[in-house]
Amino acid sequence: MANLNTKTISELSDLLEQGKCTSVEIVNDVLAAIDARDGKINAYLTLDRASALKQAEAADKARAAGKKGALLGIPLAIKDLLNVKGQPCTCSSKILEGYIAPYDATAIAKLREAGAVFLGRVNMDEFAMGSSTESSAFKKTRNPWNTDHVPGGSSGGSAASVAADEAVAALGSDTGGSIRQPAAFCGCVGLKPTYGMISRYGLTAFASSLDQIGPITKTVKDSAILLEAMAGKDEMDSTSIDLPVPNFAKELTDDHSLKGMKLGLPNEYFVDGMDTEVATAVWNAKKHCQELGAEIVNISLPHSKYAIAVYYIIATAEASANLARFDGIRYGLRKDGADPIELYGKTRAAGFGPEVKRRIILGTYVLSSGYYDAYYLRAQKVRTLIRNDFTAAFKQCDAILAPVTPTPAYKIGEKTNDPLKMYLDDILTTPVNLAGICGLSVPCGFSKAGLPIGLQILGDSFKEANILKIGHAYEQTTDWHRQKPRI
Ligand code: GLN
Numbered sequence: 001m002a003n004l005n006t007k008t009i010s011e012l013s014d015l016l017e018q019g020k021c022t023s024v025e026i027v028n029d030v031l032a033a034i035d036a037r038d039g040k041i042n043a044y045l046t047l048d049r050a051s052a053l054k055q056a057e058a059a060d061k062a063r064a065a066g067k068k069g070a071l072l073g074i075p076l077a078i079k080d081l082l083n084v085k086g087q088p089c090t091c092s093s094k095i096l097e098g099y100i101a102p103y104d105a106t107a108i109a110k111l112r113e114a115g116a117v118f119l120g121r122v123n124m125d126e127f128a129m130g131s132s133t134e135s136s137a138f139k140k141t142r143n144p145w146n147t148d149h150v151p152g153g154s155s156g157g158s159a160a161s162v163a164a165d166e167a168v169a170a171l172g173s174d175t176g177g178s179i180r181q182p183a184a185f186c187g188c189v190g191l192k193p194t195y196g197m198i199s200r201y202g203l204t205a206f207a208s209s210l211d212q213i214g215p216i217t218k219t220v221k222d223s224a225i226l227l228e229a230m231a232g233k234d235e236m237d238s239t240s241i242d243l244p245v246p247n248f249a250k251e252l253t254d255d256h257s258l259k260g261m262k263l264g265l266p267n268e269y270f271v272d273g274m275d276t277e278v279a280t281a282v283w284n285a286k287k288h289c290q291e292l293g294a295e296i297v298n299i300s301l302p303h304s305k306y307a308i309a310v311y312y313i314i315a316t317a318e319a320s321a322n323l324a325r326f327d328g329i330r331y332g333l334r335k336d337g338a339d340p341i342e343l344y345g346k347t348r349a350a351g352f353g354p355e356v357k358r359r360i361i362l363g364t365y366v367l368s369s370g371y372y373d374a375y376y377l378r379a380q381k382v383r384t385l386i387r388n389d390f391t392a393a394f395k396q397c398d399a400i401l402a403p404v405t406p407t408p409a410y411k412i413g414e415k416t417n418d419p420l421k422m423y424l425d426d427i428l429t430t431p432v433n434l435a436g437i438c439g440l441s442v443p444c445g446f447s448k449a450g451l452p453i454g455l456q457i458l459g460d461s462f463k464e465a466n467i468l469k470i471g472h473a474y475e476q477t478t479d480w481h482r483q484k485p486r487i
Pocket residue numbers: 128129130131153154173174175176177178179206315426
């Protein structure tokens with residue numbers, strides 16, 4: 001069978017189950033696609049060819065011995081901030097160049113147990129700070145739909161690898177939109193799970209109260225499969241929640257009716273400066289959901305307009321504390337100095353890039369005595385108001401429909417000189433992390449220039465089943481996700 005790399009997890013697991021292909025064949029097709037295309041796309045930082053083939057052989061053997069499972073023998077690309085034992089984990093930063101993960105993150109350990117194959121590490125914004133993957137210290141990843149454009153970020157390598165069929169699926173992390181936004185820019189499905197759904201143990205921390213691991217896939221069903229495999233309580237992460245994990249994938253049936261579902265449309269999410277092509281695509285998606293039987297209700301999320309200010313105070317404050325551990329003593333890069341203080345200073349000056357430094361300075365400032373009350377404490381209070389908006393909204397509806405980003409993917413270099421302009425693009429994704437709820441991005445159209453557009457479906461905490469059902473119904477009755485970029 002040819003081009004196995006173009007198929008989805010659920011298609012491949014059926015083929016594997018029926019003995020129509022092997023995991024080694026899948027991995028070989030994926031490696032061939034990487035060889036043919038990644039010179040153009042630049043999604044991968046490191047590729048572990050020999051180990052990937054070995055893992056695939058082991059999966060094929062396990063299947064022959066009677067092991068089953070949707071992920072057995074499926075190759076995945078992993079964002080370079082999740083620890084995969086024995087592989088590099090640089091967070092696309094010079095400060096972690098040469099660092100090899102000594103252990104598996106819990107999410108990775110669970111996937112390994114399920115038989116998934118870890119191909120290698122994919123590019124990202126340095127320490128997940130950014131929206132375009134341009135802040136990587138190592139390379140610029142390109143959007144497979146148009147290589148002059150960014151793939152989005154910070155999980156840009158993950159989304160680009162999936163869109164280019166250089167991975168069957170990928171993992172990313174989402175602190176303020178970093179799964180949903182690159183998924184939207186690259187025409188993939190991206191899921192940001194509820195805070196506490198998946199253990200963060202082994203995920204390099206950016207902003208601990210906002211970070212979540214999640215999948216970037218070709219279909220909603222594939223996201224459900226990965227979510228199910230990674231979710232659940234972990235004693236290594238005290239914020240992971242002890243709730244039974246539903247059989248998310250099985251609940252996605254061929255019944256695509258949305259009868260009985262109420263979908264909220266927030267006025268505030270059709271912001272000033274929104275691209276008309278994006279607004280039209282989301283509007284059409286809303287109409288499509290109505291045709292599937294959903295009822296649309298108008299809702300209001302009045303504090304959304306403060307989300308960017310609140311997010312960039314809280315996220316930078318937490319980042320300034322989290323990144324203190326990169327001191328030249330414990331991990332990666334070391335620049336010698338006459339005394340420890342000089343060593344710390346030299347190491348951090350040489351190891352961190354400009355965006356990371358900007359955030360550490362901002363975060364340290366908002367936490368400093370004298371400014372703490374005015375910025376950090378106030379931001380936490382407004383964060384509660386943003387959460388309360390969602391609590392009120394979910395009394396009126398089962399899920400919320402919104403755009404993911406104000407515009408489709410922009411050109412490489414277009415926003416690098418104006419960080420504030422880039423921050424503003426996170427207006428529609430950050431409220432979800434601040435509230436701790438879940439959000440899904442599914443393809444809902446293309447701009448005239450041929451760039452993908454994403455629809456965001458938001459659900460209340462631990463209501464992943466709702467947003468997956470809506471996303472699946474929408475996806476299976478539309479054609480957007482079946483389009484492939486010409487590379
Ligand atoms: N773009 C946002 C930021 O730069 C979100 C990043 C993320 O979710 N990791 O902080």
